[in-house]
Amino acid sequence: MTDAPPLCLTVAGSDSGGGAGIQADLKTMLALGVHGMSVVTAVTAQNSLGVQGIWELPAEAVKAQYRAVVDDMGVHAVKTGILASTALVETVAELLAATSAPAVVDPVGVSKHGDALLAASALDAVRKELLPRATVATPNLDEVAQLTGVIVESEDDMRRAADAVLAYGPQWALVKGGHLAAHGGQAADLLTDGDTQLWLRAPRHDNRHTHGTGCTLASAIAAGLAKGQDVPQAVMEAKEYVTGAIAAGFALGGGIGPVDHAW
Ligand code: PLP
Numbered sequence: 001m002t003d004a005p006p007l008c009l010t011v012a013g014s015d016s017g018g019g020a021g022i023q024a025d026l027k028t029m030l031a032l033g034v035h036g037m038s039v040v041t042a043v044t045a046q047n048s049l050g051v052q053g054i055w056e057l058p059a060e061a062v063k064a065q066y067r068a069v070v071d072d073m074g075v076h077a078v079k080t081g082i083l084a085s086t087a088l089v090e091t092v093a094e095l096l097a098a099t100s101a102p103a104v105v106d107p108v109g110v111s112k113h114g115d116a117l118l119a120a121s122a123l124d125a126v127r128k129e130l131l132p133r134a135t136v137a138t139p140n141l142d143e144v145a146q147l148t149g150v151i152v153e154s155e156d157d158m159r160r161a162a163d164a165v166l167a168y169g170p171q172w173a174l175v176k177g178g179h180l181a182a183h184g185g186q187a188a189d190l191l192t193d194g195d196t197q198l199w200l201r202a203p204r205h206d207n208r209h210t211h212g213t214g215c216t217l218a219s220a221i222a223a224g225l226a227k228g229q230d231v232p233q234a235v236m237e238a239k240e241y242v243t244g245a246i247a248a249g250f251a252l253g254g255g256i257g258p259v260d261h262a263w
Contacts, residue, residue: 004035005033005034005035006033006034006035006076006077006223006226006227006228007034007035007037007073007074007075007076007077007226008029008034008035008036008037008075008076008077008078008079008219008222008223008226009036009037009038009039009066009069009070009075009077009078009079009101010022010025010026010029010036010037010038010039010078010079010080010081010219010222011038011039011041011062011066011078011079011080011081011083011092011095012025012038012039012040012041012079012080012081012082012106012108012215013040013041013042013043013044013054013081013082013084013108013117014040014042014043014044015044015046015212016043016044016045016046016047017046017047017048017211017252017253017258018258019048019211019212019252019257019258019259020046020111020211020212020214020215020258021044021081021082021212021215022038022040022081023212024212024215024216024219024258024259024261025038025079025081025215025216025218025219026038027216027261028215028216028219028220028223028241028261029219029222029223030261031241031261031262032220032223032224032241033223033227034076034077034223034226034227037069037073037075038065039062039065039066039069040057040062040065041056041057041062041081041082041083041084041088041092042054042055042056042057042082042083042084042088043055043057044082047253047255048211048252048253048254048255048256048257049113049253049254049255050111050113050114050115050255051111051113051115051117054082054084054115054117056084056085056088057088059087059088059090059091062088062091062092063091063095066092066095070099075099075101076101076225076226076227076228077101077102077103077104077222077223077225077226078096078099078101078102078103078104078222079103079104079106079218079219079221079222080092080096080103080104080105080106080130081106081108081215081218082108082117082118083108083118083122083126083130084117084118084119084122085118085119085121085122086119086121086122086124086125088122089122089125089126089129089130090125090129092130093125093129093130093132093133094129096130096133097133102135102136102222102225103133103134103135103136104134104135104136104137104138104218104219104221104222104225105130105131105133105134105136105137105138105170105218106137106138106139106214106215106217106218107126107130107131107137107138107139107143107147108143108214109123109142109143109146110142110143110146112210112211112256113255113256123146123147126147127147127168128168131147131165131168131169131170132168132169132170133169133170134169134170134171134172135170135171135172135225135231136170136171136172136173136174136191136221136225136231136234136235137165137168137170137172137173137174138174138176138214138217138218138221139165139173139174139175139176140175140176140178140214141161141175141176141177141178141180144161144164144165144175147164147165147168148161148164148165148167149164150164152175152177152180153180154180155188155190155199158175158177158180158188158190159190159192159197161175162175162190162192163192163194166192166193166194171193171231172191172192172193172231172235173190173191173192173193174189174190174191174221174235175189175190176189176214176217177189177190188200188201189239191231191232191235193231196232198232198235198236200235200236200239202239202240202243203243205243205246205247205249207246207247207249208256208257209249209250209251209252209256209257209258209259210246210249210256210259211249211256211257211258211259212258212259213242213245213246213259216241216242216245216259216261217238217239217241217242218238220234220237220238220241220242221234221235221238222234223238224237224238242259244263245259245260245261245263246259247263248260248262248263
């Protein structure tokens with residue numbers, strides 16, 4: 001018998017294509033040496049072409065999965081993904097309020113294909129109930145615009161966006177700059193807690209097979225936190241992991257293929 005590894009829980013949606021959501025989260029956690037556990041919030045019918053359908057689970061089912069896992073086995077870090085509706089955002093925020101484990105909140109709004117993964121009516125609950133519970137919130141530029149109204153076109157805008165996210169109460173904001181043209185071919189993300197500012201730059205790969213990038217990054221951060229790393233260390237190592245996974249992303253089906261966790 002060996003000792004149990006650190007325990008990491010994803011509270012997120014299922015991607016039937018295996019590229020994003022719960023499936024990406026569990027692959028990431030396995031690759032990074034933590035035990036992955038899952039609370040399914042919604043089921044998507046999905047492939048490389050997009051999301052064909054999304055079905056949200058009842059709040060009661062989400063709560064029961066969470067209690068089953070945490071009350072028996074415990075948890076060292078939580079990651080949240082698709083929460084779909086106000087009811088689920090409020091339920092998960094309540095569960096997070098009652099745990100001392102760090103939480104990485106990926107405020108998923110819209111997929112790369114433009115499919116809505118969160119009801120517009122739930123945005124206010126994300127701002128007021130969920131973000132205050134986050135150790136790290138990881139919005140991309142679209143999510144920043146949705147949540148704060150800040151449109152990012154420069155590094156200065158990224159700083160303003162991060163401040164606007166922090167105003168909702170997470171301890172750290174990681175604003176993912178992704179495709180910001182102003183960065184001259186670099187994918188720059190900004191991590192800040194209001195005092196420390198850390199720019200994370202990685203060479204951009206011209207690989208269109210990037211499905212699951214956001215889920216993978218957030219899970220990798222949660223894995224680092226579960227191992228006891230501090231937030232900057234966990235984010236730096238997670239960025240390195242996702243950069244490798246994007247470089248190794250492969251074609252699948254007729255659309256956007258997944259990042260690869262076996263790189
Ligand atoms: N499907 C599920 C279940 C997800 O959780 C997410 C993102 O969090 C997506 C799809 C969107 O993934 P992407 O924008 O990388 O295509």
